[in-house]
Amino acid sequence: MTPEQLAELITLRHELHKIPEVSGDEEKTARQIQSYLRQNSPDQLLTGLGGHGVAAIYNGQAEGQTVLIRCELDGLPIEEVSDHAYRSTHQGRGHLCGHDGHMVMVAALAKELAQQRPRQGRVVLLFQPAEETGKGAAAVIADPRFAEIAPDFAFSLHNLPGLEVGKIALCNGVANCASRGMRIKLTGKTSHAAAPQDGVSPATALSHLLTELPALGGGENLGPDFALVTLTHANLGEATFGIAPGEAEIWTTLRCVTDRRMEQLIAEATDLVQQCADAEGLGVQIEFDDIFEACTNHPEASAILAEAAANAGSPAEIQEQPQRWSEDFGQFGKQAKSAMFWLGSGEDQPQLHNPDYDFPDAAIPVGVAVFKEAIDVILNDDALRNSS
Numbered sequence: 001m002t003p004e005q006l007a008e009l010i011t012l013r014h015e016l017h018k019i020p021e022v023s024g025d026e027e028k029t030a031r032q033i034q035s036y037l038r039q040n041s042p043d044q045l046l047t048g049l050g051g052h053g054v055a056a057i058y059n060g061q062a063e064g065q066t067v068l069i070r071c072e073l074d075g076l077p078i079e080e081v082s083d084h085a086y087r088s089t090h091q092g093r094g095h096l097c098g099h100d101g102h103m104v105m106v107a108a109l110a111k112e113l114a115q116q117r118p119r120q121g122r123v124v125l126l127f128q129p130a131e132e133t134g135k136g137a138a139a140v141i142a143d144p145r146f147a148e149i150a151p152d153f154a155f156s157l158h159n160l161p162g163l164e165v166g167k168i169a170l171c172n173g174v175a176n177c178a179s180r181g182m183r184i185k186l187t188g189k190t191s192h193a194a195a196p197q198d199g200v201s202p203a204t205a206l207s208h209l210l211t212e213l214p215a216l217g218g219g220e221n222l223g224p225d226f227a228l229v230t231l232t233h234a235n236l237g238e239a240t241f242g243i244a245p246g247e248a249e250i251w252t253t254l255r256c257v258t259d260r261r262m263e264q265l266i267a268e269a270t271d272l273v274q275q276c277a278d279a280e281g282l283g284v285q286i287e288f289d290d291i292f293e294a295c296t297n298h299p300e301a302s303a304i305l306a307e308a309a310a311n312a313g314s315p316a317e318i319q320e321q322p323q324r325w326s327e328d329f330g331q332f333g334k335q336a337k338s339a340m341f342w343l344g345s346g347e348d349q350p351q352l353h354n355p356d357y358d359f360p361d362a363a364i365p366v367g368v369a370v371f372k373e374a375i376d377v378i379l380n381d382d383a384l385r386n387s388s
């Protein structure tokens, strides 16, 4: 990548960084991406995919396989803390997961493909909405136009704080944990604070659940039995001194390495809630949200990424354990041979979703090179690969 090309991508990242939008709300971001893609003459440009999703399609010179490269459009509902000139201009919103960096790496591929189409098959550059809520990938796949895309392979990356900038890591098997939000509502009956015996308070059940739910999964040993239950929110009655409460709400996140263990954990948590509610004569309502299945790398797709990283001059370090966080990219694994890799964003880098996180621009050329090589491995023959 020439210094001029990198400078153009950095400018684009900073523009995107200034306008972070939360999941499902990525209108301005999608517009900016569409305008960049239009300048790079795709054969087809799909917009409004599964929400604000955008896909640019580049056809090869002959029939062949379809390779999808996916990045994410969304930012986070977190106020950015930084003094960069390009800091967020949207109050309470920040690109604090590095999706701005991911987008420009995929945008860079558009420029490459505009200059040189693949020898065979086609490349789909997908800018997916709503990754952070786990809803976007499924929405894109459910869009009737996705049936036409029907990828054979799907690749993605996530930047990884803690790994040296530009280094590549890869997981064989599960790459990201399954997780889901569990919203528990307990309903009793309010009464005068002077006569709590006349009501049904959820306070006792709540206090049990606050200790017993986390005890279902302490998060030890990131193997197939891994289970972690994290309380994220709780509420009891109203903020008043005159009323004994009649309602309580608890939110908790369940996390497992495998979807099978997740099924068990859901059953265990549901039983526990039901028992606590029954013991106090409370009504109970359970809802699940932010549902992520385990994201698993397909062996063939994973091997292609390893080859691509080696060809790009950044051989992948193989990691034995998955990341504890979740990714809805796993959804594409139901349609295609899919795999994702980690791109180091620095050993001293703040963690993802920290208010002072910022994607390191120095990692851009490495991510672009690995994607480019993966496309080459599948769609271009050796002669063409050597000439590029």
Ligand SMILES: [Zn+2]
Binding pocket: 096, 097, 132, 352, 353
């Ligand atoms: Zn994130």
Ligand SMILES: [Zn+2]
Binding pocket: 097, 098, 099, 158
């Ligand atoms: Zn992310």
